Amino acid sequence: MDLQFSRADEGPLIMASESPKSGLSPTTVDRARPREKAYKLSDRDGLYLLVKPSGARYWRMNFKLHQLQRTASFGRYPEVTLAEARQRLIEARRLLKQGIDPVHQAKLDKVAASIAAGNTFRLIAEEWLEKMRLEERSPKSIRKCEWQVSLVLPDIGNRPISQITAHEVLLSLKKIERTRKFYTAMSVRALCGQIFRFAVATARAERDVCVDLRGALVTPKVVHRPAITMPKHVGALMRAIHDYDGARYTNIALRLLAHTFVRPGELRHAEWNEFDLERAVWIIPPHKMKMRRPHTIPLSQQALAIIGEIDHGENFSTYLFPSIRSTKRPLSDNTINAALRRMGYEKDQMTAHGFRAMAATLLNEMGNWNPDAIERQLAHAEPNSVRRAYTRGQHWEERVRMMQHWSDYLDQLRGGAEIIRPQFGKREPKLTLV
Incomplete structure (x- = not known):
């Protein structure tokens, strides 16, 4: 040289x-x-x-x-x-x-x-949110992420993302903690981590500094969604829903939710083009699902009859349950919970989401159904990636039988029938009346 x-x-x-x-x-x-x-x-x-x-x-x-x-x-x-x-x-x-x-x-x-100074956290966060929009994430998820991002923008929004330290992020999250919103603080930390990893993947940052904050925040106490799981109380609930004298479409929505136990948002946004009533299936497209995978629901005879009570078609509204204010919008997200309150069920007793826990609990207690079939019907993802690779079956035939059995079971409970449930011991099953 x-x-x-x-x-x-x-x-x-x-x-x-x-x-x-x-x-x-x-x-x-x-x-x-x-x-x-x-x-x-x-x-x-x-x-x-x-x-x-x-x-x-x-x-x-x-x-x-x-x-x-x-x-x-x-x-x-x-x-x-x-x-x-x-x-x-x-x-x-x-x-x-x-x-x-x-x-x-x-x-x-x-x-x-100069480039690094221009790549602020605010800019990278907006790019990440736009990526979510292009991936057709649900509007509700995007709005939630936008709100969570807004909580940290005053502190780190204008800082070059490559220069932000873990301590800076922690100080911003501690402000949220001081309002006793521990779950929100944890959720915002996870979201910031996604934005940092996006910056790393696009060569605007070296690493995700949020990794260093594990254990630094208060772990919120897990609060399970309230749900009714005792058979006799489920029967009382189904009778209350059957006798509900509020809006007609709210009554129909409540009954269909009980028989299909989908997520409330999936029911509210249900559209006519998702249903094949001749084949008795409801296929929810990926962009409406939490895990971004299509979900197929076998419709029992009771579910088909409930849908048949809806006296309008796609020409009136693409939604099965349109808003009372506009046929171009779905039912309000608070309608079903408000109906439950009107029937006398407090928010710590039963919610719209509680129908999923109700079905999961009782179907598992029956002991007649493969747990994987129940989880698949709930559209839950297998947490173990290795096991998920070997459980790709849809358990379709079993799910068809299970959903019809579930509807029959709800009708029996609503009618006040005595349900015989086995108690499995070490020897012979012992039957008890519930």
Whole structure:
């Protein structure tokens, strides 16, 4: 490699009073005064101070790389002190030993710094949210993420994402914790982690700093959704729903929810084109599902009869349960819960989502159905990735029988029938009346 350090060759060279080994002193640099022509004060290892007639003083180094004469600039005195200039000289010489032009590298670093400064957390978060929209995530999920992002934007929104530290994120999350919203704080930490990982994947950050915050936040107490799971109480609930004297479509929606136990949002957004009534199936498209996978629901005879009570078609509204204010919008997300309250069920007793827990509990207690079939009907994902790879079956035939049995069971409970349930012991099953 052709590498040489040269003495200054622009104008007269003025040597400092110190020996070449010691170089300049801070006092000598500070007392350097302008002259009619620019001059230089030589330090050690090729570093020198260029003093302009205007009084401006600059740190420089001349070098030759690949037969080209170049000058590296290390900043202006006093913004850059003698010690700082020497440190920058060392870094430049290290680059030169690798065959890298420090002048060119400085330009690249400046561009990179400019780009990094523009890649703020706010900008990356908006890109990530737009990615969610393009993936056709549910509007409700996107709105929730937008709200969670807004909680940390005042603190880190305008910071370059590559410069944000774990401590900065923690301080922002602690503000949420101080309002006793522990679950929200945990959820926002997870969301910030997704944004940081997106920045890493798009070469705007080195790592996800939120990983360092594991264990730093208060773990919220798990509160299970309220649900009715005692058979005699389920019977009372079904009778209350059957006798509900509120809006007709709310009554139909409540009954269909009980017989299909889908998520409330999936029921509210149900559209006519999702149903094949001749084949007795309801196919919910991926963009409406929590796990973004299509979900097929066998419809029992009772479910088909309930749908048959709806006296409008797709020409009136694409939704089975349109809003009372507009046929272009689905039923309000609070309608079903409000109906349950009107029937006398408090929010800590039963909710629209509770029909899923009700079905899961009772179907598992029956002991007649494969747990995988029940989980598949609930559209739950297998948490174990290895096991998930070997359980790809849909358990369709069993689910068809199970859903018809579930509807028959609900009708029996509503009619007040005594349900015989087995209690399995070590020997013969013992039957008891519930």
